[in-house]
Amino acid sequence: MNAGQQLADEAARYASMGWMRGTSGNLSVVLGRDPLRLAVTASGLDKGELTASDHVTVDALGLPVGDGVPSAEAGLHARIAAVSGAGAVVHVHALAPVLAAQRWPGGVPLRDLEMLKGFGRRAHDDLVTIPVIPNGQDMRVLGDAFERGYRADTPALIVARHGVYVWGDDLRQARHRLECLEWLLRFVVG
Ligand SMILES: [Zn+2]
Numbered sequence: 001m002n003a004g005q006q007l008a009d010e011a012a013r014y015a016s017m018g019w020m021r022g023t024s025g026n027l028s029v030v031l032g033r034d035p036l037r038l039a040v041t042a043s044g045l046d047k048g049e050l051t052a053s054d055h056v057t058v059d060a061l062g063l064p065v066g067d068g069v070p071s072a073e074a075g076l077h078a079r080i081a082a083v084s085g086a087g088a089v090v091h092v093h094a095l096a097p098v099l100a101a102q103r104w105p106g107g108v109p110l111r112d113l114e115m116l117k118g119f120g121r122r123a124h125d126d127l128v129t130i131p132v133i134p135n136g137q138d139m140r141v142l143g144d145a146f147e148r149g150y151r152a153d154t155p156a157l158i159v160a161r162h163g164v165y166v167w168g169d170d171l172r173q174a175r176h177r178l179e180c181l182e183w184l185l186r187f188v189v190g
Helices: 003-016 074-084 095-103 114-119 139-149 171-189
Strands: 026-033 036-041 055-058 088-092 108-110 128-130 156-159 163-168
Touching (some): 003 036, 026 074, 055 074, 088 171, 095 163, 095 171
Antiparallel strands (some): 108 128, 156 163
16 A cells, blocks of 8 residues: 555544544655655645545655645654654644643653553553653754654653654554553543
């Protein structure tokens, strides 16, 4: 399956979960590393109705290579892919991560929960802190804040009052991690 169809299929799943309301959120897959190229869902479209052609190729700065208008957030996707080595990055506007960041602006602590296994960590005796960075419209500033708090064993980032980024080797692994993380964050916000 080509990258565009994979992105459309994943976006439809997230939209059905209520995590890509309006036209919010964006998904990306790495097409190549030297130089870095990502396919990112196109900006401004209903994420439940994307077709295989509704994506844009961007470079390491999130700027378009060829036709199409990527989301401004493509710059942060590219930064995350470059720093983490991930093959796919997903960004959604689920509510629980934003509520959790509001309560723990210095990072959301999680421990002793079975679902941590689905996030790639241990269920017991392993304090996992999900980094939180302030929201903003300059992706270089957000990227710098992400990189300062980056840990290779914690494949997620919450942008306060905005949404969450999760990444993995491919879109499927990123989705599994996001689904488990969203459950964990829903649990802690109560
Ligand atoms: Zn967003």
